Amino acid sequence: MAGTISRRKDQPHIDSGLSARLAIRAGAHRGPTAGLAPGNVQGNLAILPQALAADFLRFCQLNPKPCPLIGTSAPGDPRVPELGEDLDIRTDLPRYRVWKNGELVAEPEDVREFWRDDLVSFVIGCSFSFEEALAIEGIELRHITHGCNVPMYRTSIATQQAGPFRGPMVVSMRPMTPRDAIRAVQITTRFPSVHGAPVHIGKPELIGIADVNKPDYGDAVPVRDDELPVFWACGVTPQSVIATVKPEFCITHYPGSMLVTDRKNTEFAIL
Amino acid sequence: MAGTISRRKDQPHIDSGLSARLAIRAGAHRGPTAGLAPGNVQGNLAILPQALAADFLRFCQLNPKPCPLIGTSAPGDPRVPELGEDLDIRTDLPRYRVWKNGELVAEPEDVREFWRDDLVSFVIGCSFSFEEALAIEGIELRHITHGCNVPMYRTSIATQQAGPFRGPMVVSMRPMTPRDAIRAVQITTRFPSVHGAPVHIGKPELIGIADVNKPDYGDAVPVRDDELPVFWACGVTPQSVIATVKPEFCITHYPGSMLVTDRKNTEFAIL
Numbered sequence: 001m002a003g004t005i006s007r008r009k010d011q012p013h014i015d016s017g018l019s020a021r022l023a024i025r026a027g028a029h030r031g032p033t034a035g036l037a038p039g040n041v042q043g044n045l046a047i048l049p050q051a052l053a054a055d056f057l058r059f060c061q062l063n064p065k066p067c068p069l070i071g072t073s074a075p076g077d078p079r080v081p082e083l084g085e086d087l088d089i090r091t092d093l094p095r096y097r098v099w100k101n102g103e104l105v106a107e108p109e110d111v112r113e114f115w116r117d118d119l120v121s122f123v124i125g126c127s128f129s130f131e132e133a134l135a136i137e138g139i140e141l142r143h144i145t146h147g148c149n150v151p152m153y154r155t156s157i158a159t160q161q162a163g164p165f166r167g168p169m170v171v172s173m174r175p176m177t178p179r180d181a182i183r184a185v186q187i188t189t190r191f192p193s194v195h196g197a198p199v200h201i202g203k204p205e206l207i208g209i210a211d212v213n214k215p216d217y218g219d220a221v222p223v224r225d226d227e228l229p230v231f232w233a234c235g236v237t238p239q240s241v242i243a244t245v246k247p248e249f250c251i252t253h254y255p256g257s258m259l260v261t262d263r264k265n266t267e268f269a270i271l
Numbered sequence: 272m273a274g275t276i277s278r279r280k281d282q283p284h285i286d287s288g289l290s291a292r293l294a295i296r297a298g299a300h301r302g303p304t305a306g307l308a309p310g311n312v313q314g315n316l317a318i319l320p321q322a323l324a325a326d327f328l329r330f331c332q333l334n335p336k337p338c339p340l341i342g343t344s345a346p347g348d349p350r351v352p353e354l355g356e357d358l359d360i361r362t363d364l365p366r367y368r369v370w371k372n373g374e375l376v377a378e379p380e381d382v383r384e385f386w387r388d389d390l391v392s393f394v395i396g397c398s399f400s401f402e403e404a405l406a407i408e409g410i411e412l413r414h415i416t417h418g419c420n421v422p423m424y425r426t427s428i429a430t431q432q433a434g435p436f437r438g439p440m441v442v443s444m445r446p447m448t449p450r451d452a453i454r455a456v457q458i459t460t461r462f463p464s465v466h467g468a469p470v471h472i473g474k475p476e477l478i479g480i481a482d483v484n485k486p487d488y489g490d491a492v493p494v495r496d497d498e499l500p501v502f503w504a505c506g507v508t509p510q511s512v513i514a515t516v517k518p519e520f521c522i523t524h525y526p527g528s529m530l531v532t533d534r535k536n537t538e539f540a541i542l
């Protein structure tokens with residue numbers, strides 16, 4: 001009943017991945033996917049022509065912390081069976097971004113008209129999964145407290161190159177007391193396939209971040225004197241890298257409009 | 272053969288806990304136990320009159336991070352069967368300290384002449400166990416590099432009181448790069464019964480340490496600009512607490528002269 005009480009009256013009851021995707025496909029849900037199908041994994045999306053797919057796949061395998069691949073499609077196939085029943089990658093996200101030669105050309109609500117037989121879909125895990133586990137343990141997530149996006153930064157940490165795909169790792173930052181930072185290392189270590197343990201703690205200048213108050217993406221959040229900034233590899237990394245490559249054609253999710261899967265966050269915990 | 276080559280020529284071959292204890296008992300090994308029976312757990316020793324034993328046992332149970340109890344004896348019994356075959360707690364450490372009403376009265380090589388029928392032995396895990404695991408992973412232990420004792424500090428973190436036993440937690444400090452600090456949290460989390468994960472990272476002033484270069488016990492080690500000080504609960508805590516209580520009678524190990532057990536460090540890893 002708790003779920004029923006906390007649900008907004010104008011919101012349909014969407015408690016499974018499939019019901020979320022069907023509502024989105026039918027136009028009954030628009031806008032951000034945050035809060036849909038609580039406990040289910042949501043994924044970042046990148047769709048690339050087959051000519052680039054092998055290199056991008058290898059890029060993800062070489063850089064599993066920023067690019068934790070949780071699902072891929074066969075060329076031209078809009079399904080990703082390992083992530084959900086009756087899943088159509090062309091219609092099941094609320095909004096997309098379509099890119100040609102690195103230029104944003106459209107932000108449609110479905111991409112059927114852009115579909116090609118050579119397109120390969122890549123679904124990459126996102127920090128929502130481990131944030132759920134942190135919140136359950138009572139660890140404050142400052143950006144959620146402030147109702148804003150997590151701050152993200154380009155770093156001096158290089159990714160491993162694969163074909164044309166190369167560039168700096170992007171990280172997200174969550175300020176925590178040292179005690180919570182230690183607990184957060186333990187908790188996120190349990191989720192190696194959705195970014196895993198932090199990549200850095202405490203000294204942003206060592207990873208090329210001049211000012212934590214000036215993120216490159218997302219919003220700044222306050223870091224108190226009794227806190228350390230804790231940095232995780234971020235799923236914005238592959239998007240940033242793809243933007244650099246300027247592929248002739250590419251589709252990504254619109255920020256905040258993720259793929260809601262049938263997989264549970266807890267399935268991704270190794271312990 | 273590596274073990275044979277690295278062994279000093281004048282040192283007997285001591286590769287098991289039992290052979291270490293028998294050599295010590297026979298007077299064939301004197302001085303620090305570091306390096307004896309590599310891979311075996313070494314323990315801190317506290318021997319108290321039965322009148323204090325229940326409170327001290329509860330103190331250890333309330334404060335498992337600084338006081339990880341790995342073995343106890345029956346009153347008056349010099350054996351601790353769970354820690355070793357043919358183990359005599361009165362003769363099997365190279366040197367002891369005997370205390371009366373908080374005063375150090377003797378530093379003998381065995382304590383048979385001091386033995387009483389009401390004495391209870393407590394063996395407490397030590398950081399040697401997790402340091403072995405850190406070293407295997409290639410993490411530098413600065414105090415070992417410098418050939419000195421680990422720096423230790425009294426903190427503002429209070430232990431949980433049990434009877435007369437109360438006082439500040441003592442911590443040890445190892446400087447590490449942020450990357451190694453994260454890895455060290457993961458590794459030491461695997462050893463909850465020998466101090467476990469760090470209790471603090473990065474901001475010594477928050478736990479009452481005014482100057483990391485001025486430890487209360489052990490030796491100062493340099494902390495580089497690209498490093499964080501990482502703090503673990505330390506087995507000196509129970510000794511410090513016992514010293515405050517000034518029991519009418521008490522025996523502890525002489526610093527560096529530990530109990531070499533038959534248990535393997537790896538047995539204490541939970542994963």
